[in-house]
Amino acid sequence: MPTVTWSRLGGERRSAVVDAAEAEFAAHGFSGGSLNVIARRAGVAKGSLFQYFADKRDLYAYITDVGSQRVRDYMEYQIHELEPDRPFFEFLTDLLDVWVAYFADHPRDRALHAASSFEVDTDARVSVRAVVHRHYLEVLRPLVHAARTRGDLRPDADIDALLSLLLMLMPHLALAPYVRGMDPVLGLDELSSEQPILVVRRYVAVLSAAFGSTNPSHRTTTIAQGEAHG
Amino acid sequence: MPTVTWSRLGGERRSAVVDAAEAEFAAHGFSGGSLNVIARRAGVAKGSLFQYFADKRDLYAYITDVGSQRVRDYMEYQIHELEPDRPFFEFLTDLLDVWVAYFADHPRDRALHAASSFEVDTDARVSVRAVVHRHYLEVLRPLVHAARTRGDLRPDADIDALLSLLLMLMPHLALAPYVRGMDPVLGLDELSSEQPILVVRRYVAVLSAAFGSTNPSHRTTTIAQGEAHG
Amino acid sequence: MPTVTWSRLGGERRSAVVDAAEAEFAAHGFSGGSLNVIARRAGVAKGSLFQYFADKRDLYAYITDVGSQRVRDYMEYQIHELEPDRPFFEFLTDLLDVWVAYFADHPRDRALHAASSFEVDTDARVSVRAVVHRHYLEVLRPLVHAARTRGDLRPDADIDALLSLLLMLMPHLALAPYVRGMDPVLGLDELSSEQPILVVRRYVAVLSAAFGSTNPSHRTTTIAQGEAHG
Amino acid sequence: MPTVTWSRLGGERRSAVVDAAEAEFAAHGFSGGSLNVIARRAGVAKGSLFQYFADKRDLYAYITDVGSQRVRDYMEYQIHELEPDRPFFEFLTDLLDVWVAYFADHPRDRALHAASSFEVDTDARVSVRAVVHRHYLEVLRPLVHAARTRGDLRPDADIDALLSLLLMLMPHLALAPYVRGMDPVLGLDELSSEQPILVVRRYVAVLSAAFGSTNPSHRTTTIAQGEAHG
């Protein structure tokens, strides 16, 4: 946790440190990130970093906390805008489009997300992932439950399996377009910028087929998506 | 790529280097692994490593190549034993059980797999993942195609989406039981040793529902699996 | 020397600083002690320490002054209780027993004493030892002179040599039971808790033989002590 | 223990490192000594020190080992020259004169001895003192036993107490003339260069009175010394 000194800090100095640290950790992760570099880029004495944070790990935790909260805030706002009461897989498609677009437009958040996923230091990775996973689940679980209540999911749908898959698919969709070799099948990491939109639909089609109710009134979307690939 | 000197090297010296390097990279990843340590453990001069490999990265690539090839060889043998001509999702269940068991029994391969997944160094990670993905696909794609040909998959099944999901699920199943916080939903990282078996069935049930043919003769397995959770 | 600000300070704040500084210097000595830690433990701003004392060295000198004065006060009270008019070496034996017991019961004073003895910083060590030595001599010299006047010492006894030896023996007796390797001959640093008592008697026997009057009326004790070792 | 690299090292580089390290540790002790400074003064890369020694502690142990062995070698040679079969306290007087003179002439050995005595780091101090004490005892104990055998000591003399006192007196004699405030009684730390010679005789007189045989044939020396102080 940041020190009280940090909480009392002027906005300019604060954001200089945050900016420098985000950039550095995004680029090299926790283990690879250098406090020397962060201090230099922030125009701050190296010792000052230790006035604000207990140690490197503390700074890293703060940076990733702030970052993942920022993403969550954005997504919750978007969820509200996207009318989550619509048929679930239709809504999910739009949601994932927004998700993909967000990371396309925010390279630093993307890099931060990637860095946390690929961190070598077990403790650092575990604690960061715990936070990120909590955010994911606190947002997604209510949506999924509501969908089941509405009848958009099969009565016997394995909801936890659905959440588990979303927890793999969402980082994949966010990062794969920017990491060579990460998606060797669906071609997310190719140049064509419309790819992600197609891939979203293909994944949603799978989820819809697996978890969606057979109620015909909801199948329109799914069938359309089923034809999206070729 | 290893140098010609390496190719001319006696088997004993070779395996000493490979053993030491595998152990070190498994324990600390590429960035964290130390050539000093590897040379010492292998009983080889530090400089010799640079006679055999261009640099650290080159050695790392070689080690992961060897390791992933070893896993592939094992899996191909097992696939043959498991009679891949059976109904696909029944076979897939057994295959994933074997997969999970392999990594449970081979901590070094598991650690190597994990290290490559969590590598911070982007280039190192990308090049290793490319190799690993190639292995996965060269093994899985024929199986999936055969399944479709046999009619185990729906005619319109999105085969690439299936492969893409398997490429996420298989590392997840291999590593999650040993990496705290990696699976916050299905509880793979809990103590109970029968968990992975259940989780395999839940995932297969999903895949079966999404991609499986509606041919009633194949549904037995799926339905049973559908009841496994709850 | 403490500043005037310090002299005007409320008792509570004063003792908070003294307590924290004593604990820290006792634990880590002058060079190793940290002003950061002292300020934090005392609940006082780091800057305040510099309002009260010129610098670290000044604070350290003050703390050791206070500590050695405390020990001296205790010992002077005990000397009075022990009836210093008795035959000198009998009295000295009891005095050293009390001395040893005091440091056994007061780990902080012991640690402070040890820290000052083992201080690497020459100036810090010298100035502290000067104070400590002054205390020792102001207390011991009158006792020794009185003993000679009474005839407990040989007329030609080299009184300064006796004092010089006491100045070595007393710290040794106080610290050796708690500092491994400090006494490789007499085994003061062994577990048996009766050791110090025996060692005191062996040293006093030596001093008695060297400095004691040959007056038979005083030899009882000495002879008994001479037999204490085996 | 130094590495094999160190043992294979050319004499010039070796002595550059030894010289620099001795000077630094003599000046600031183990805790206070800086590897940066040692490397710079030796004209050697910082990293090279770690090719020669496992860590700072290892280097320190080596330096103090070499230093204390050097002093012991010198003293053993001198002991042989001084005819140790003479009456013990006469011999001891000469021995201590030589001892005092050695440290007067070898400021670096003196500083090293002092630094080891005053080391704050408990482990470092303990291990160094153990070596030094062993040297002292291996040299002194045979001399003392021979003296008793010859009848120079009282039959009931507490030999361990004698050794214990010598272990305090010898460092004191070596260092006190150069450390202000170390000897506030006998004035060893005064300018007059003949002081140490007198102090040696006063201490020997005490030891002779305490431990010496009453055999009149041996008292000549003692009595003469007894008159040395005034």
Add this chain to the structure above:
DNA sequence: AATGAATGAGGGTTCATTCAT
């Protein structure tokens, strides 16, 4: 072909002290 000594930048962290508020 094999060696292993030498390099020196860089790692995170602590520290006593200053000084504007």
Add this chain to the structure above:
DNA sequence: TATGAATGAACCCTCATTCAT
């Protein structure tokens, strides 16, 4: 008077790589 943020040098140690032998 009290504060505590800011400083930046210094700490020990590790590292991949080079190159003369």
